[in-house]
Amino acid sequence: MSSRETLISALSEAAVIEHSITCQYLFAAFSLKTHPSEGGVDWVGLERIRGWKAEILAVARQEMAHHGMLCNLLLVVGGAPQFQRPSFPHPARLCPPHATFDLLPFSGEALSRFVDYERLHAPDPAAAGRPAPPTTLGELYRLIREALVHIDHSNPRLFIGPAEHQITNQELRIRQGQFDVDLAAATDVASAVALIDRILEHDHHARFVAIQRELDELRRRDPSFEPARPVARNPRVHAPPAADGPATLIRHPLTRAAAELFNAAYAVMVLMLTRLYGRSNETEGEVDGLLRTAFFPLMTAVIRPLGEVLTHMPVVEGAPAPTAGPCFELPPNLQLQPFKRGAWVYLHEELQEIAAMCGALRTGLDEAGEPWAAAVRPRVALLHENFERLAANFEEHMGLRREYAQHMLKRIRERC
Secondary structure (H helix, E strand, O other), rough: OOOOHHHHHHHHHHHHHHHHHHHHHHHHHOOEEHHHHHHHOOHHHHHHHHHHHHHHHHHHHHHHHHHHHHHHHHHOOOOOOOOOOOOOEEEOOOOOOOOEEOOOOOOOHHHHHHHHHHHHOOOOOOOOOOOOOOOOOHHHHHHHHHHHHHHHHOOOOOOOOOHHHHHHHHHHHOOOOOHOOOOOOOOOOOHHHHHHHHHHOHHHHHHHHHHHHHHHHHHHOOOOOOEEEEEOOEEEOOOOHHHHOOOOOOHHHHHHHHHHHHHHHHHHHHHHHHHHHHHOOOOHHHHHHHHHOOHHHHHHHHHHHHHHHHHOEEEEOOOOOOEOOOOOOOOOOOOOOOHHHHHHHHHHHHHHHHHHHHHHHHHHHHHOOOOHHHHHHHHHHHHHHHHHHHHHHHHHHHHHHHHHHHHHHHHHHHHH
């Protein structure tokens, strides 16, 4: 790995892997039960489950920060932020012995995978200096670290990207470590290497091993203990190629509408994050508008609650189980307008369309007679309000409301 091109390729591959792992952690966390009425748990067990969920979500947020730091590095060495990835299931790279990345509900199988993923984050000390292609994610990070030092030594112009466009805790207006997020920037080889070291220093492996042991102990005491909903493996709106692995096609019309809504919101969030890293002449207010829409509202007020709602909704009509879950499907040709105004208008229209989709889902649930529909209806109603508020706030932050009003006045004058 001795050129800018190979370094960018390696950073992009690491970003895809971190993104895929984050989605798997979120999926497992969303599948956990929250009330004894769901069966298989009591209030004592739910206290332990709440702790597990908090731990997994904390790890997922740190993985998001890893992804963010990789995008920072990509930006400053002349690459582009990497948010695109295949839909689940998809082939797993550098995470042996797993051949595919899969969305699994919380279970012993899922925890075993997560333990493996985190173990593979750490580089093998015995492999130091070995030029062979990496076999694990940790080895990829080791090679990236070595390449940063080597290329910087031979190329004084390695750091050519706009350092001021990186996203850190300062841009997010949060303290270091707040919400388990610790995003830093790179401006030279020392700070770039420090970012890689920061990614590697998080010991998520021990946290998942502890959860694994607690689950085994609770099941030893009570074999009927079941902390997760009967969530299907790899739920999908669109059927995957057969070669990618087993998936569950969502056929219930209301559940399918909710899954399509989730995918649309997820895609808009990715577009906003891509624009945030790839911004050009945005004003401070416009950058703030993107941050206020893409990071916390979309992630916390939309992605999480909608993902959890889907784990209550059946995959097919006439059967309460298995239930679905967030598909995390992205369009294969997801592209953003390269020009600022076009991007703002496009994103605003997408937010409005998503709000309308949520309104239609809300109406469908109001008309449905199944017990599960009544259970998720209040949360979907709140989501509908959140989507409408997001669209209105984005319109105001980006100055589109004033622009639309001026455009309409101009048309009125022309007609008169």
